[in-house]
Amino acid sequence: MVNRRTGRSLRLALVWAAVGVVLAPGCSSARMSRSDEIRLGQEAAARIERQYRTRTDTRVSRIGQAVAARSRVPDLPYRFRVIEQSQPNAFALPGGPVYVPEGLLRMVGNDDDQLAGVLGHEVAHITQRHAVRQLERQNILGLAIGILTEGTTQQIAQIVASLETLSYSRDQERDADTRGARYARAAGFDPMGLVRFLDRLAQMERGGSSLPFLRSHPGSAARADRLRDQLRQARG
Numbered sequence: 001m002v003n004r005r006t007g008r009s010l011r012l013a014l015v016w017a018a019v020g021v022v023l024a025p026g027c028s029s030a031r032m033s034r035s036d037e038i039r040l041g042q043e044a045a046a047r048i049e050r051q052y053r054t055r056t057d058t059r060v061s062r063i064g065q066a067v068a069a070r071s072r073v074p075d076l077p078y079r080f081r082v083i084e085q086s087q088p089n090a091f092a093l094p095g096g097p098v099y100v101p102e103g104l105l106r107m108v109g110n111d112d113d114q115l116a117g118v119l120g121h122e123v124a125h126i127t128q129r130h131a132v133r134q135l136e137r138q139n140i141l142g143l144a145i146g147i148l149t150e151g152t153t154q155q156i157a158q159i160v161a162s163l164e165t166l167s168y169s170r171d172q173e174r175d176a177d178t179r180g181a182r183y184a185r186a187a188g189f190d191p192m193g194l195v196r197f198l199d200r201l202a203q204m205e206r207g208g209s210s211l212p213f214l215r216s217h218p219g220s221a222a223r224a225d226r227l228r229d230q231l232r233q234a235r236g
Helices: 004-022 034-051 058-069 102-108 112-127 130-137 140-147 153-163 170-186 192-206 212-216 220-235
Strands: 079-083 097-101
Touching: 034 079, 034 097, 058 079, 058 112, 058 170, 079 102, 097 102, 097 112, 102 112, 102 192, 112 130, 112 170, 112 192, 130 170, 170 192, 170 220, 192 220
Parallel strands: 079 097
Antiparallel strands: none
């Protein structure tokens, strides 16, 4: 879940971090290793935090770490920070960093289950390597390896432009919903919290919200209904 402005900065951060990865000594494959994925995320996080004001938050960190500890890959260097953005649009970077906008915290209020569901969703994007898989599908890293050592400024700009279209597929979003609710439940939270959050987003969509990420995001109502059915079946 990345809004247009943050998404553009994130993608630019990712591509320049990827430049560092592909040019690193000993990195000869276009398929990214877990250690390089962690490095990519950390470099991208450093760039994001130079451009946007972020802060630690005890509640966010506590819930995020609890959910991450119950995830498929609990030993990544997860880090949860609040970013000064008004739109309720959390996002994750490869390898562990997760950012929660101030607007999202206001939206969930004191509902820790909603927050746990959102953080579980973002952790699932990380554990399933969704961002890296999108880069790999578009052959971004292979292209970078091929031209960054000898490529022109124009060719490098084409790599950046191709990242402008990077987004999660509907299947990836649904996968993150399912796994995120599962991680939240394993950590002791009500998995219906994520359903409630998606219901809130659906209300914003029906109300004609002009938020850019809602216009390009898979329908929240359908996602909420799908996850609600899954959870009911699991209880039955």
